[in-house]
Amino acid sequence: MSELVKVVVDAMGGDYAPQEPVKAAVEAVTERKDIQVILTGPEDEVHAQLAKYPDYPKDRIQVVPATEVIQTAEPPVMAIQKKKDSSLVVGLKMVKRQEADAFVSCGSTGAILVGGQVLVGRLKGVERPPLAPLIPTEKGVSLLIDCGATVDARSSHLVQFAKMGSIYMENVVGIKNPKVAIVNIGAEEEKGNALVKETFPLLKACPGINFIGSIEARDIPSGYADVVVCEAFVGNVILKLYEGLAGTLMKKIKGGLMSSFRSKLGALLIKPALKKTLKSFDVTEHGGAPLLGLKGLVVKCHGSARSIEIKNGIFQCVQFKQQRINEKIGEHILEMADTSKE
Amino acid sequence: MSELVKVVVDAMGGDYAPQEPVKAAVEAVTERKDIQVILTGPEDEVHAQLAKYPDYPKDRIQVVPATEVIQTAEPPVMAIQKKKDSSLVVGLKMVKRQEADAFVSCGSTGAILVGGQVLVGRLKGVERPPLAPLIPTEKGVSLLIDCGATVDARSSHLVQFAKMGSIYMENVVGIKNPKVAIVNIGAEEEKGNALVKETFPLLKACPGINFIGSIEARDIPSGYADVVVCEAFVGNVILKLYEGLAGTLMKKIKGGLMSSFRSKLGALLIKPALKKTLKSFDVTEHGGAPLLGLKGLVVKCHGSARSIEIKNGIFQCVQFKQQRINEKIGEHILEMADTSKE
Numbered sequence: 100m101s102e103l104v105k106v107v108v109d110a111m112g113g114d115y116a117p118q119e120p121v122k123a124a125v126e127a128v129t130e131r132k133d134i135q136v137i138l139t140g141p142e143d144e145v146h147a148q149l150a151k152y153p154d155y156p157k158d159r160i161q162v163v164p165a166t167e168v169i170q171t172a173e174p175p176v177m178a179i180q181k182k183k184d185s186s187l188v189v190g191l192k193m194v195k196r197q198e199a200d201a202f203v204s205c206g207s208t209g210a211i212l213v214g215g216q217v218l219v220g221r222l223k224g225v226e227r228p229p230l231a232p233l234i235p236t237e238k239g240v241s242l243l244i245d246c247g248a249t250v251d252a253r254s255s256h257l258v259q260f261a262k263m264g265s266i267y268m269e270n271v272v273g274i275k276n277p278k279v280a281i282v283n284i285g286a287e288e289e290k291g292n293a294l295v296k297e298t299f300p301l302l303k304a305c306p307g308i309n310f311i312g313s314i315e316a317r318d319i320p321s322g323y324a325d326v327v328v329c330e331a332f333v334g335n336v337i338l339k340l341y342e343g344l345a346g347t348l349m350k351k352i353k354g355g356l357m358s359s360f361r362s363k364l365g366a367l368l369i370k371p372a373l374k375k376t377l378k379s380f381d382v383t384e385h386g387g388a389p390l391l392g393l394k395g396l397v398v399k400c401h402g403s404a405r406s407i408e409i410k411n412g413i414f415q416c417v418q419f420k421q422q423r424i425n426e427k428i429g430e431h432i433l434e435m436a437d438t439s440k441e
Numbered sequence: 442m443s444e445l446v447k448v449v450v451d452a453m454g455g456d457y458a459p460q461e462p463v464k465a466a467v468e469a470v471t472e473r474k475d476i477q478v479i480l481t482g483p484e485d486e487v488h489a490q491l492a493k494y495p496d497y498p499k500d501r502i503q504v505v506p507a508t509e510v511i512q513t514a515e516p517p518v519m520a521i522q523k524k525k526d527s528s529l530v531v532g533l534k535m536v537k538r539q540e541a542d543a544f545v546s547c548g549s550t551g552a553i554l555v556g557g558q559v560l561v562g563r564l565k566g567v568e569r570p571p572l573a574p575l576i577p578t579e580k581g582v583s584l585l586i587d588c589g590a591t592v593d594a595r596s597s598h599l600v601q602f603a604k605m606g607s608i609y610m611e612n613v614v615g616i617k618n619p620k621v622a623i624v625n626i627g628a629e630e631e632k633g634n635a636l637v638k639e640t641f642p643l644l645k646a647c648p649g650i651n652f653i654g655s656i657e658a659r660d661i662p663s664g665y666a667d668v669v670v671c672e673a674f675v676g677n678v679i680l681k682l683y684e685g686l687a688g689t690l691m692k693k694i695k696g697g698l699m700s701s702f703r704s705k706l707g708a709l710l711i712k713p714a715l716k717k718t719l720k721s722f723d724v725t726e727h728g729g730a731p732l733l734g735l736k737g738l739v740v741k742c743h744g745s746a747r748s749i750e751i752k753n754g755i756f757q758c759v760q761f762k763q764q765r766i767n768e769k770i771g772e773h774i775l776e777m778a779d780t781s782k783e
Contacts, residue, residue: 172629237689247626250634284589284677287514292592292674316678317685332634335626336658336675337682343659344686347579348722352694355718356711365710372704376697380690 103135104417105199110140111168111186113205114403120205121148123409128159134417137199139165139186165189171402175209179217191218194395201396201416203387205404212248215390215397222425224432225392227256230399231264232388234341235380236322242268243327246334246388254298257328258305262435263391263428264326265308270422271415276309280324282333283313294330307431345380386411389419392428445477446759447541452482453510453528455547456745462547463490465751470501476759479541481507481528507531513744517551521559529553533560536737543738543758545729547746554590557732557739564767566774567734569598572741573606574730576683577722578664584610585669588676588730596640599670600647604777605733605770606668607650612764613757618651622666624675625655636672649773687722728753734770
């Protein structure tokens with residue numbers, strides 16, 4: 100049997116904490132034998148939640164006490180510094196001390212980003228750790244990198260994102276020689292803003308990635324590229340518009356279907372098929388967003404995540420650990436640094 | 442009767458030229474009596490298209506010869522300089538000489554942007570003319586400003602966009618006291634990239650606009666704001682993702698509906714309602730994108746526009762002229778300049 104992967108789950112992060120994180124932990128250890136989950140949070144509360152589930156492998160869930168909770172609205176840097184006994188800080192420190200392989204939280208994005216960098220620390224050579232969710236496409240999924248970690252990034256950061264994203268897609272998602280593209284406002288090399296114009300030739304010259312050029316936002320949902328590289332502000336707009344537009348379209352369609360007797364009848368018939376289709380296009384179905392390039396894995400799930408997303412986030416950590424992603428990223432980033440010195 | 446509004450239509454711009462632009466011209470003058478259309482392009486070709494329509498008010502369509510065509514792939518600045526007898530340059534110069542009120546084209550965006558600024562010229566006080574399409578939302582439409590004219594814009598440009606956008610929404614679309622928001626990656630004032638952080642307080646302090654703060658991309662489709670202010674790169678990503686995501690979702694849904702006999706039957710019943718719903722959410726249904734802040738109106742329609750979009754673009758020009766939008770923009774921009782000098 101392969102080694103147990105130890106994943107810390109922030110029991111107090113997200114809109115539905117501690118219920119959903121605890122439920123996810125129980126489901127994860129029940130479904131897979133190679134996972135151990137460590138829940139951080141107030142002992143009483145976490146145990147009260149666990150008590151709801153009489154039948155799960157109890158030896159693979161551990162509770163580590165943490166009395167404080169970081170709220171979404173708190174300024175991240177200060178929260179990390181002050182709330183040393185928060186579920187988030189306690190969890191991240193376990194990864195830092197290598198008592199756990201990974202950390203999953205639905206809590207404050209800001210605090211996770213800051214905490215990941217400050218408490219867990221960057222891999223040698225990594226300039227900025229990007230937040231990189233999988234987004235649904237016609238063909239399956241693409242990696243959107245960076246979607247919120249480093250606003251106003253530099254071109255060298257984007258090149259590292261392309262590299263880390265390629266390693267992730269190849270090893271975690273299993274896409275051989277993943278196609279990398281940079282988000283742009285036209286297909287031609289001379290198009291774009293200053294950052295894209297500076298980054299484009301660097302990506303073209305970057306060894307070991309399959310760079311296919313620019314991608315216009317209209318081609319992202321079709322799955323034209325496997326790794327979609329962009330600066331965090333743009334990436335965040337893409338991710339959130341994905342969510343918002345899908346939601347609005349569905350509301351519109353549902354409203355439209357209720358407009359006549361004929362369409363109401365049809366709606367009844369198509370309901371199961373429609374539900375299945377929409378599920379495949381739901382951003383939350385694909386687990387959380389990993390913060391890449393750290394000395395351990397940190398995964399951010401939606402604030403509104405339910406147990407299924409958190410569980411998928413936990414499974415992602417297992418794949419990540421077993422595929423030795425961090426070791427691979429570390430080697431490649433150092434190689435890149437060597438090449439650029441030559 | 443109100444005065445005739447003279448609109449030049451680039452007969453040679455777009456994927457379906459000259460058929461669709463000519464058809465749009467015929468439809469526009471047939472539907473409304475207050476429009477005169479001037480078609481620019483090779484006389485023979487344009488007349489051959491017009492000959493398809495025996496019955497339209499011939500006195501309100503005029504053909505002005507232009508022998509050259511600017512292709513989408515041509516570098517814009519050089520194309521404008523060299524192809525002086527192109528349908529685009531000839532048309533824009535008519536607006537410049539006030540022989541026409543407005544210019545509508547489905548041709549090269551780059552050439553239209555450059556030509557608009559260089560040939561028609563900016564209104565006094567306008568720093569950068571933004572491209573501002575109407576995008577469909579749950580509530581109706583919002584104005585996305587800027588969606589592609591000025592990449593790497595400065596904060597003062599964005600403040601002018603907010604002002605011009607407000608005037609447009611109030612007078613052309615008829616929304617009283619339109620809500621203005623800036624695209625951001627969080628709701629709080631301290632969130633964002635350098636540009637947004639700099640622009641936010643300026644918008645807050647700007648008189649005469651109804652600034653409601655940040656808008657996250659997820660809230661754009663719901664119609665949370667009427668005027669959505671952003672830098673051109675981000676705006677272009679939003680516009681194109683709107684198109685791409687809607688298309689992909691529809692393909693997915695159609696595929697899903699063909700998956701069983703039950704859902705196929707349902708699909709037949711919902712088809713009319715679904716079609717109507719999707720039409721209301723089609724970016725191309727809302728006419729073209731005006732390039733605001735010029736000494737005349739320039740409207741860019743999709744390269745793939747059919748006559749209905751071009752016709753809506755022409756109608757937009759009438760509203761624009763009759764509501765004296767340019768005069769209003771001119772006054773307000775000068776007021777702003779005066780205020781900032783105080």
